[in-house]
Every structure is written in C-alpha cells, then in structure tokens.
Amino acid sequence: MKWQTYKEDILTPEKKVKTKVKRVLDFMKAYHFMPATGGYGASGVPDIIACWKGMFFGIECKANGNKPTALQIKHLTDIHYAGGISIVVDENNIDDLEEIMRKAKNEYRDKRIK
Secondary structure: OOOOHHHHHOOHHHHHHHHHHHHHHHHOOEEEOOOOOOOOOOOOOOOOOOOEEEEEEEEEOOOOOOOOOOOOOHHEEEEEEEEOOEEOOOOOOOHHHHHHHHHHHHHHHHHHOO
16 A cells, blocks of 8 residues: 655655654554654654554654664664564555554464463
C-alpha cells in the first residue's frame, strides 16, 4: 500500500518516512505521538511512540541508508527489554510496517500464552 501524496515532494527524505509512518498508524487506529526533543526532551528516544492493541512500539525513522546512533540503539534496546517492540523504518521497509506490527503483536501474544 502506498501512502505518498503530492505534499511529500517538498519534504526531506526522513520527514517523508515519518509522514508515511504516521499515516499507517492512523490507518491502523493506533495511538501515536512524536516526543519533543532538541533541548526540551530526552535525546535518542525513537521518533514515534505508538500503542496498538495493547502493544508499545518505539519507531525510529531513517532515510538514505542512515543507521540509528548508539544512543538511539540504546533506547530501542531498552524498549525491547521492557517488553515493547522496537522498529527501525526507512524508505525500503515502510510499505511493510503494518505487516511488521501485526507479526510482532502475534509473536508477543504467542509468547504470553505459553
């Protein structure tokens, strides 16, 4: 499923990824927000925090082959060890985000049942 519109033509590559992620989350009816950073919040936190069907997601958005920083990886790892789902999304896997979230939720559910 494509989430692009004409307005995205003037956005930076990473902003395009963030916009698409928010559209997917809206479509899935997930609660989500973008934490404040830049001196006002904690550095390295994921770009988007979401909750969907009782699952906590930390979503880091990247573009142009960029990778998460060491601090971002630390936060994503902390989320994972706290029982949440950490996802790094870029222009190559954005169209798979809904499937990734559904699969993560099902795997988590299967672990809780055992």
